[in-house]
Amino acid sequence: MNPIKKTAVLGAGSWGTALAKVLVENGQEVCLWGNHPEQAAEINEQHTNKKYLPDVQLPKKLKSTNDLSDALSQADTVLFVIPTKAMREVAQKVTAILEKPVLIVHASKGLEQGTHKRISEILAEEIPEEKRKAIVALSGPSHAEEVAVQDLTSITAASENKMAAEDVQALFMNDYFRIYTNEDIIGVELGAALKNIIAVGAGALVGLGYGDNAKAALMTRGLAEISRLGAAFGADPLTFLGLSGVGDLIVTCTSVHSRNWRAGKMLGEGKKLDDILENMGMVVEGIATTKAAYELADLKNVEMPITTAIYDVIYKHEDVREVIMKLMNRVGKNEND
Template identity: 70%
Template sequence: MLKQKIAVLGPGSWGSALAQVLAENGHEVTIWGNNPAQIDEINTYHTNRHYLPNIKLPNTIIGEKDLAKAVKDADAVLFVVPTKAMRSVAHEFAKVCENTPYIIHASKGLEQGSHKRISEILYEEIPQAKRKEIVVLSGPSHAEEVAVHDITTITAASVDEQAAKYVQQLFTNEYFRIYTNTDVIGVETGAALKNIIAIGAGAIHGLGFGDDAKAAIMTRGLAEISRLGVAMGANPLTFIGLSGVGDLIVTCTSVHSRNWRAGNLLGQGKQLDEILENMGMIVEGVATTKAAMELAEQLNVEMPITHTIYRVLYEGKDIRQAAKEIMLRDSKVENEFTM
């Protein structure tokens, strides 16, 4: 693939790791952020120690504080900002963009209030005259592992298959492999909702339960994700792929997962406000739990695990009692899709 100019919006751990992949693939990479000290560190020391300790970024990555300069003449713009900031950043991008780049996003969540997926926000905020097609980049991946070249496989999803293939070619190398998919709804809902289940999986660990309980919450959590996703229009097969069960496994089993770590601390008796204050990074699953509960009620989809986690996070429910109550619900048939 010919050298491309890529603007990465969001110099967190994942944005920095993806910028590293692109730079190592020979592309011209600019990374934009609104923290001047962080951008200065990237330019001066080629590090981003708060998010990726002990990682030396390629010195070809240029940090930029001015959004208009960052996206000028870009062939593709990669959004890797928290869900709550996505609309405002996309709006500002649309005001300064002077060409029609591909739009890629690698964030995972649902917008509060509207319950919209991230690609829907981008479609609303970026006029068609200022972009090519939108592509979602998602799957089982931790920035900390990608940054040290651990083998990783994820999905590029778009309603435009050629756009997905473009992103596939941008990123693929000997340690980072991309598969394409056209089910944007499924990929985005799997990416967002697995963070809820990861909080529950962490809580199971924090409470001292073993592998049986972990397997139970992951498996039944996947059933909930699939039910809501299909109600939203997703292909059910997507949820047995990389952005479904793959992402769920990695997020529910790894200490790299902020959502798992938050749940683990909840299970140990820590207070949510204290956990979020000390985490240092966004725990997307907390806000997504609220959005998913509201969406499930709207679509009449039963999600008992999500509902239980919602009660713990937002209603102060005792977490051990919540675990007991979910086990004592009415008995069900396993493969009854609407249960």
């Protein structure tokens, strides 16, 4: 019998809603928190979240609220599924409310602007040890739209605390949602964040009319530079060959479900970034992560030519085709360097 009785899921977007649905279907008590009272009312009364998962019927037992105190009341686990830029602020509010230590889990993917902190680092800074049992990152190749309709999915629960990762594994695992554990939370979080950059590039290639050869090259060499930066921060290079590395890279670089891929495709088609982000309706983490990764690579003296190229397009407004030609015409190198 799983000892976890109630989970507060913070973030009522597509992924937060899909994960809340999994937990309810696993027999857990769940309260889904979001900012908008009309959204909470829709989930409670109509059992839908049409803005984010328009074709999905949600379990009647799934409860939603826009009151953070209500969501956290009696919770044993708190699952953060919110944009990276809001993580610190929400964590501070959670800390002010919590009255007992809880298991902290996050399923977000990004790096904080300015500090370059991973999400678990932000949570550790803002939620004191006496109010948390452990911090676990939940990550891997997982489109919310597919999880919500019980498509087969496998992801990773990563934590320095092995037992905490196993608790999360038991909490989420069922016959369509398989969870593996991993103690390399650095590698899992960096893989999750950095693959979004490569997905923007993959979308741009499609928008420009390039084919599968170009996309395969981008993904493979993108994984190489993700691994280099991860290793510079102490991650296990093997982690990037797992679900939160190559697995997440594949699904994010090849699917129309990916916001980062769609944003990149529109960039390749010549649309303006501001217009793309305004029309997307959801956060495109890869845009901000590109800047953070570019700065981290410079800090650690790690060569990341694809990340630099995408940075040049997004932040220096360089022409996409010209940037690609610069990449292709660099000095020849050994593949393993």
